[in-house]
Amino acid sequence: MQIFGPIRVSTSQATQANNRITPPQPGQGSATRSAGPVDQLDISSAAKAAFGSAPTDAVAGGGEIRLDRVAEIRRAIADGSYDTPEKMDMAMSRMLDRFA
Structure with a gap:
């Protein structure tokens, strides 16, 4: 398949069997998967100090959620x-x- 822009899509190329994705067979676990990148979040000590111990408790305006x-x-x-x-x-x- 070729995509030429936001509207035109061409399916003139045949899909070959080796390009198809096949679902895993029963009995195949995650052992066959390769280890991919892992998401990680590091919060600096300055950010922790600015937000306190739980930054998710911060509410706009400093008030409580009603x-x-x-x-x-x-x-x-x-x-x-x-x-x-x-x-x-x-x-x-x-x-x-605001924007004018």
């Missing part, structure tokens, strides 16, 4: 009443003020 408010907003999103024209106009106005 679970009742989160549940209320999730219900409004689910029933389709959260996005109103007024809210969209306000968001658009704030965005234009």
Whole structure:
């Protein structure tokens, strides 16, 4: 297969049997897989000091998460009443003020 751009795709090339991916057979474990790269995250001591012991507890504005408010907003999103024209106009106005 050849991809020439975001729209054109050509399938003029035949798919050969040796290029096909075959699913592993039962009984084949992960022993046949090669060891690939491993993701790793290192946090410096300065970052740990800045965020405290648990950086995931940080909330924008330094406040606590109001679970009742989160549940209320999730219900409004689910029933389709959260996005109103007024809210969209306000968001658009704030965005234009910020970038203009």
